[in-house]
Amino acid sequence: MTQQFSRRFFLGSVAAGVVAPSAFAAPPNTSLRPVLRGGDLFRRAIPTASELIEASNLKGQVAFVVADAKTGAVLEQKAPTMGLMPASVTKAITALYALDTLGADHLFETQIVATGGIIEGEVQGDLILVGGGDPTLDTDALAAMAGRLKDAGIHSVKGGFRVYEGNFPRVSRIDPEQPDHVGYNPGVSGLALNFNRVHFEWKRGNSGYAVTMDGRSARYRPEVAMAVMQVQDRSDPVYTYRDDSKRDTWTVAKRALGQSGARWLPVRKPGLYAGDIFATMAGANGIRLRNLQVIDALPAGAELIVTQQSAPLHDILRDMLKYSTNLTAEMTGLAATIARGKAPRTLKESAAEMNQWAKTKLGMRNPALVDHSGLGSESRISASDMLTALVKVNNSGTLKPILKTIVLRDEKGRPRRDHPIKVDAKTGTLNFVSTLAGYMQAPSGREMAFVVFSADEPRRAKLSRAQRERPDGGRAWNARAKRLQQKLIERWAAYYVS
Structure with missing residues (x-):
C-alpha cells in the first residue's frame, strides 16, 4: 500500500465517523494543521492515540503497546508497564503453557x-x-x-x-x-x-x-x-x-x-x-x-x-480461545502443572507455576496471574509483558493459528468481513475491564503485534457481589472500550505502513 492509499484509507474512516474524535465531526472554518510538504504528510492528518482516548470518553486506565510482529520493535505505547487485569487474554498464556508442556497432540x-x-x-x-x-x-x-x-x-x-x-x-x-x-x-x-x-x-x-x-x-x-x-x-x-x-x-x-x-x-x-x-x-x-x-x-x-x-489438545485450545470457556482454561492449565511434576492444591498455586514458566519460556518480566482463565480479579499483567509473549511466539506458528479472527466493524457498527485490516486476537471482558491482544495485518501487508488493556478499577471495586452479573453502565462502558480498540488498530494500520 502506498502512502497516498494509507492516507485515503484513514481519512475515509474519519469521514465515516469510525476512528475520528469529535473535533472532526464538521469541517473547520480554518485549517487545524499547517499545510505541510514531505513524504510523511499523510501522518499529520491521523489523530494521535491520546486524541482517540480522550474522544472515547472511557473513564479509567488505558494501557497499550504495538510493535512490529517480526522484530519486536515498539512503534507506540502508553503506560506499557502498568499492571492491569488481563481478563480472558490470560487464556492465550494458558494455551501456550499447555501446548509447551503437554503437546498439541495430547489426548x-x-x-x-x-x-x-x-x-x-x-x-x-x-x-x-x-x-x-x-x-x-x-x-x-x-x-x-x-x-x-x-x-x-x-x-x-x-x-x-x-x-x-x-x-x-x-x-x-x-x-x-x-x-x-x-x-x-x-x-x-x-x-x-x-x-x-x-x-x-x-x-x-x-x-x-x-x-x-x-x-x-x-x-x-x-x-x-x-x-x-x-x-x-x-x-x-x-x-x-x-x-x-x-x-x-x-x-x-x-x-x-x-x-x-x-x-x-x-x-x-x-x-x-x-x-x-x-x-x-x-x-x-x-x-x-x-x-x-x-x-x-x-x-x-x-x-x-x-x-x-x-479431541487433540490443539483443537480443544482453539475452541477455548474462540468461545473463551473458563473451565477449559482451568483444567488444561492444571493438567500442564501436574504434568510438570507439581501437585497444586489451588488454582492460584497452579497459576504461580505458569507465571514462572512464562518468565522462563516467554521472557515475561512480572506476570502475576491467580488462575488460568482470567476470571479472578487479582490477576495482573502489563501490556509490555503481554506483547513480549506475542512477539516471542510469533514465528513459531503456535498461537496465531488458534486465535479467533476478530471482524472489525463499519461506521454503523456492522461487522465488515472484507475489512482491509485483518486481526487475530484474544478478547477479554470483565465488569469495567476490556482487553484485546494479538496480531494485526495492515492493508500494506505489515504485521504488528498489539495489546490494549482498559479498566475502570475504582468503579469495579464499588460493585457488590450481586451486581456483578449485569452492573449498571457496564455494557455501555464495554462498548466504548471496544470502539477505542478498533480506532487504535485503524490508527496503527494507517500510520505504520512500513
Whole structure:
C-alpha cells in the first residue's frame, strides 16, 4: 500500500465517523494543521492515540503497546508497564503453557475400571468412573461409554458405583467473588461434564411452575438428582445456593421467572454430577449402578474396561480461545502443572507455576496471574509483558493459528468481513475491564503485534457481589472500550505502513 492509499484509507474512516474524535465531526472554518510538504504528510492528518482516548470518553486506565510482529520493535505505547487485569487474554498464556508442556497432540482419557475381577459379565467389586482431565466430556460421550460397557459384556455390578475425579484439586468455584448462579464460574476437578453446568428450565402451569434440572447434550436430556431447584414466592434475591453434602440445592424467586425460560447453572460437585448422569446412561443399557460415591484414591489393580479419548489438545485450545470457556482454561492449565511434576492444591498455586514458566519460556518480566482463565480479579499483567509473549511466539506458528479472527466493524457498527485490516486476537471482558491482544495485518501487508488493556478499577471495586452479573453502565462502558480498540488498530494500520 502506498502512502497516498494509507492516507485515503484513514481519512475515509474519519469521514465515516469510525476512528475520528469529535473535533472532526464538521469541517473547520480554518485549517487545524499547517499545510505541510514531505513524504510523511499523510501522518499529520491521523489523530494521535491520546486524541482517540480522550474522544472515547472511557473513564479509567488505558494501557497499550504495538510493535512490529517480526522484530519486536515498539512503534507506540502508553503506560506499557502498568499492571492491569488481563481478563480472558490470560487464556492465550494458558494455551501456550499447555501446548509447551503437554503437546498439541495430547489426548485426555476418561476411563471405566473395575475391581475384584469380572465373572460371566458381573463385576465382582466396584465399577469406577475415572476422570482424566478432559474439559470437553459431555453427556453424549458418557452415553457412548455406557454402550461400550455393555458391548464389553458387563451386565451387573456386585459392589458399588464409584467416581474418581483424578489427581486434580477440587475447587467449588473458579472465582469466589462471582455471583453463585453464573454458569461461567463452575466447580473444577479432574472430571468435568457439559462444562460443569446443569440446565435449569421452567414453565408455568395451572398449579404453579414445572421445573427440570438436566444434563442435556446434543442427543440426550437426562434429569439429575444431584442438583435440585425450588421456586419460592419472593422477588429478591433471584437465586440462592446451598451446598448440601450430596447435592447442589438451589432456590429461585417466583416473581423473576415469567411464563417460561431456561438457563445454565454452575455445578459445584463435578464428580457427583458426572456419576449421576453415567448411572442413568448405564441403566438405559440394562446395567444397574448403586450407591454412588466419590472416592479420593484409585484402588490398585483396577481392571480397565472402557476408555474415552478427547479431541487433540490443539483443537480443544482453539475452541477455548474462540468461545473463551473458563473451565477449559482451568483444567488444561492444571493438567500442564501436574504434568510438570507439581501437585497444586489451588488454582492460584497452579497459576504461580505458569507465571514462572512464562518468565522462563516467554521472557515475561512480572506476570502475576491467580488462575488460568482470567476470571479472578487479582490477576495482573502489563501490556509490555503481554506483547513480549506475542512477539516471542510469533514465528513459531503456535498461537496465531488458534486465535479467533476478530471482524472489525463499519461506521454503523456492522461487522465488515472484507475489512482491509485483518486481526487475530484474544478478547477479554470483565465488569469495567476490556482487553484485546494479538496480531494485526495492515492493508500494506505489515504485521504488528498489539495489546490494549482498559479498566475502570475504582468503579469495579464499588460493585457488590450481586451486581456483578449485569452492573449498571457496564455494557455501555464495554462498548466504548471496544470502539477505542478498533480506532487504535485503524490508527496503527494507517500510520505504520512500513
